[in-house]
Amino acid sequence: ATVIALDGNPVPQRFSPDALLLGPGQRMELAIRMPDAEGAVVSLRDVRGTKPKVLATLRAAGRSLKRDIRDVAPLEANPVAEVDLSAAQHISLALSATAENIASDGICGSLGYSFWAINKVPWPGDTPDPTAPLAELKLGRSYVIDMENLTPQSHPMHLHGMSFKVLSSSTRPVQPLISDTYLIQPNEKVSLGFVADNPGDWLLHCHIIEHQKSGMTSYVRVT
Known part of the structure; x- marks a missing residue:
């Protein structure tokens, strides 16, 4: 195989x-x-x-x-825009643990408490605007998500609406795969490049559903 x-x-x-x-x-x-x-x-x-x-x-x-x-013949590539690394804006994300109560139901419901967070804020966060996007992106611009896993567990991080290219990892060689999900390992730092080519609000969350429901959820806004 x-x-x-x-x-x-x-x-x-x-x-x-x-x-x-x-x-x-x-x-x-x-x-x-x-x-x-x-x-x-x-x-x-x-x-x-x-x-x-x-x-x-x-x-x-x-x-x-x-x-x-x-x-077996090569597959035809999907029409995914190529990220411009020379002009890309970097977005830093830290996946972390938390132990805070949450005030209202999260996306896909809630367990009534939180274990996980993105940039130390569980969804919905205890901030002046608890449902604000992680980042506001300009349509057609290139971005690089620099993501670090500060937890002892793996997290399959899934981006809705767009695809990214895996650029680098701090722990292992990686192919420049085009994907919408990256399984980040404990203590790993990874860079994911993409073009914000789809307007709207797009979820970014851990695809382990109990991690998503207990805080490791947010979204980006493309305008």
Whole structure:
């Protein structure tokens, strides 16, 4: 098997899924070369969790076509605008823990208390304008989100309405993937570049729903 796309976008360089970490809300597209023997069974397994699971079982049918997985044609790139790093404005975000009460229901409801925050403010925040956007962006301009995870847990951070390019990580080499979700690891700093090409208010939140509901939620405004 080889990964040909992540989160709906072709990967710059195809790779084996053996060591791939996917967070809630992420998507993976695989090309699979089935065994030559008719009736052979292969399985796709999640081996990283506390209880390893079989995600899918596939059975070879018919005579082998003797194909090579390397012959799978390249996928057409999506029309995602290229970030201009020389002119991009940087937005600093810190993912942190909190222990504050929240006054009203958050997005997707509330647990009645908060554990998580963005820039030390859980949603909705205890600020003069508790539902103000994290940032107000100009339509068509380039931006880089410099995100740091100050917590001991991983967070799949998901941006609605736009796609970003993964530029760099402080902990590991990264491909310049185009995505809308990044699984940031504990103590990792990552830079995500994008063009604000979609007007509106767009959620930015952790895709682990209990993290989202207990504070790690906000949004950006594009005008």
